[in-house]
Amino acid sequence: MLGEAGNSDAGAHGSQLKDKSVSTDRIGDNEQFATVGEATVGDPILSIRGCNVHYGETHAIKDVSLDIARNEVISMIGPSGCGKSTFIRCLNRMNDTIDTARVDGDILLDGEPIYAKEVDPVLLRARVGMVFQKPNPFPKSVYENVAYGPRIHGLARNRAELDEIVFSSLDRAGLYNEVKARMDEPGTALSGGQQQRLCIARTIAVNPEVILMDEPCSALDPIATAKIEDLIEELRENFSIAIVTHSMQQAARVSQRTAYFHMGHLIEVGATDKVFTNPVHRLTEDYVTGRIG
Amino acid sequence: MTSSNVRKPAPRLEETRATVEASLQRRYRRERLFQLSGVFAVLISVGFVAFFFTTIVGKGYSAFSQSYIKLDVFFDPAELDPRGTSDPETLAGANYGALVKDSLQSLFPDVNGRKPKRELRRLVSTGAAYALQDLVMDDPKIIGSRRELWVLADDEIDMYMKGNVDVEVDSRKRKVSDAQIEWVEQLRESGRIELRFNSVFFTSGDSRDPELSGIWAAAKGSIFMLIICMGLAFPLGVAAAIYLEEFAPRNRWVDLIEVNINNLAAVPSIVFGLLGLSVFINFLELPRSAPLVGGLVLALMTLPTVIIASRSAITAVPPSIREAALGLGASRVQSVTHHVLPLALPGMLTGAILGLARALGETAPLLMIGMVAFIVEAPQTPLDPSSALPVQIYLWADSPERAFVERTSAAILVLLGFLLVMNASAVWLRTRFERRW
Secondary structure, three states, rough: HHHHHHHHHHHHHHHHHHHHHHHHOOOOOOOOOOOOHHHHHEEEEEEEEEEEEEEEEEEEEEEEEEEOOOOEEEEEEEOOOOHHHHHHHOOOOOHHHOOEEEEEEEEOOEEEEEEOOOOOOHHHHHHOOOOOOOOOOOOOHHHHHHHHHHHHOOOOHHHHHHHHHHHHHHHHOOOOHHHHHOOOEEHOOHHHHHHHHHHHHHHHHOOOOEEEOOOOOOOOHHHHHHHHHHHHHOOOOOOOEEEEEOOHHHHHHOOOOOEEEEEEOEEEEEHHHHHHHOOOOOHHHHHOOOOOO | HHHHHHHOOOOOOOHHHHHHHHHHHHHHHHHHHHHHHHHHHHHHHHHHHHHHHHHHHHHHHHHHEEEEEOOOOOOOHHHOOOOOOOHHHHHHOOHHHHHHHHHHHHHOOOOOOHHHHHHHHHEEHHHHHHHHHHHHHEEEEEEEEOEEEEEOOOHHHHHOOOOOOOOOOOOOHHOOHHHHHHHHHHHHHHHOOOEEEOOOHHOOOOOHHHHHHHOHHHHHHHHHHHHHHHHOOOHHHHHHHHHHHOOEEEEEEHHHHHHHHHHOOOOOOOHHHHHHHHHHHHOOOOOOOOOOHHHHHHHHHHHHHHHHEEEEEEOOOOOHHHHHHHHHHOOHHHHHHHHHHHHHHHHHHHHHHHHHHHHOOOHHHHHOOOOOOOOOOOOOOHHHHHHHHHHHHHHOOOOOOOHHHHHHHHHHHHHHHHHHHHHHHHHHHHHHHOOOO
C-alpha cells in the first residue's frame, strides 16, 4: 500500500517535469550557461570579471562576471552546491584559507584588484566584512565580541572611543537595548537570533565597505529572521551587502538585485522583481517557480 | 531491487505487525546479552583494580609507622669530651654507639656475655648513634645531662612489633632471637617501645638499613625531572602542534612528519634511554645519573604524546571561530593566539599532564642513563646524582630484607598518590577552563 503510493507520487513528479520542459518561451536550455540580464552597473564597488574557482580537480565557479553596486543589497540564489557561497567567499579572499582552492580572474574593489600580490588579505577583510551561516560569536563577553575587530585594527585610541564604537555598533545592529545589561555575559549565551545580530554588530564595528552574508538566517526562527531582514534594509544606507540565501522569499524581500547561480555558472542577474516575476533564462524560471532546487 | 519491491503486493498491516512482534523477543535477548557482556567486562576490570589496590595498601600501609624505643641516655662527658674542650672535631669523632649501649645496658642490667650483649645492642638501629651525634653537635651544652630519647628500633625488631615475625619458627631460622623477643615484650610492658608515624620514610634517602631509608631523595629527583620534562615538552609540543595543524602546507613532507610523530609515540621507552645515553651523556658529556639528563630523556619521550594531544585539542576548536576571526581581518597568527589557543589550552594541558604522568612512572630509560644508583643524599640541583621514584621501587623490590617489602609497597603508594594528584589536576583544569560553544 505504502510502496505503491510512493511510487505513483514519484511517477507523477517525473511526468510533470517532462510536460513542462516541452514548451517554453524562455531562452536557454540545460547546455546554455552564458549569463543573461544586467551583470554590470555604473561605478560598482566590487567588480568581478571572468572569475573561476577550482577546488583541486573540481571546477566550482565557472567564468562569472558580476558588478556589485554601492548601497545595494544583492542576493545570490540557486540550488545547493551551485557555488554561490564559494563565490562570495572569493570577495574577501576567505578561500585563501583552503589549501586546494585556486581563484582566477579579476576581482576589483573600488577599482583595485584584490588578488594582486601587494594586497594584504588582512586589510581586505577589514574592508569586506563577512557574516556566516551559523552564528559564530567568540566564547567571550558580548562587549569583547564587538570590541575585538576595532582592537586588532587599532581603531580606538582609548577605552572611551572603544566603548563608543562597541555601543554604536550594537545599536546599529538593533541589539543594544537587548544586551545593554548583559555586556559581560558570554556572547554564546544569547539566543540564536541575538547571536547572529551580535556577529553583524561585530562586523560593522570594523566599518567595512561591503558586508558579505552567507545564509545568515538559515539557522534562525522566523521572528529572528524578520529582525535580521529589517536590519539588512537599514544597513543598506551605509554598506553594500551581498547575501547568499536559500529562501527566495527572503531574496525578494531584502534585495534590489538578484543573481541566480546554477552548477557554478552565473545564469541570470537582474532587478529582483524582474528575476522573480519575469525571468529570461529557462533555468531561472524553473528555480523560482520551484521546479528545481 | 526497487523494481521487484514495487511489483510485490504490499504486505497487509497486520502481517507487518506480526512479523515485527515475532522478531522483538530475539532483539531484546540480544540486547540483554550485549549489556551483560559489558557489565561482565567492567566487573572484571574493577575486580583487578580492587585486588591491586588492596594488595598494595595492605602491604604498604605499615611502612608509614615505625617502632621507636625510649632510652635514658646519659651524655657522658668522659666518653664524649674527655678533655672538656668542646672541640667540634672531638665531638664528631666520639663513640656515640657506647652511649646507646650503656643506656640499653642500664635498662637490662642482668644481660651478660658477649653474644647476649650484642643481641641487646641490636635492638636499636645503628641510626640511633647518629641521632645522638646530631643532638650533641647542635647543642654541646647537652653533655653531662641525662635525657629521655625515643630512638629508632632495628628493622627486625620493627618487623616483630608489626607482627611479621613468626615466633613458632625455630629461633635459629629467624632474625629475632628468643632473648630479643623477651626484651621487647618487657619494653612493651613498660611503655618504652611503640609504633610512631614514620617521618624518616618521607625525609631521608636510600639506606642499607631499612629503618633509615626513605623516598625523599628519589622523590626530589622525580620532581626535578618532571619540571624539566614539562618545561621542555609542553612548549615544544604545543608549538609543533600549532604549526602542523594551522600553518603547515599539506604535502608529502608534512605527512611524513606526522606519520613519524605517531610512530615515535609508540617507540619503547628504553630506546629513548639509549638515545639519551648516546646523545646527552656520551656526546654532550652531561653528568651521569643526573635528573637533568633524565628530564631531557623523558621530555623526548613525552613530546610525541603532547603533540598528538595538542593537535586533537586544536582540531576540536570549531573552524567557525577561526573563520570569524579571519573574517574580521585578524591575521592567521592572531586568530590562533587570540582564539584557537585559549580554547585548545585545557585539552593541551590535560594531554600534557597525562603524558607527564606516564613519564613519572617510567623506569626503563632511567636505567640506561645511570639513574639506578644507590643515592643517600637528596639532590640539591638537577645536576647532582639522583634516583627516581619508580627506580627506587625497583631497587627496594630487589632487596632481601623483610622490612623493604613494606617500603616497596609504601613507595608505590606514594607514586600512585603523585599520579592521582596529577590526573585530578588534569580533570580539574579541563572542567575549570573548558569553554562551551
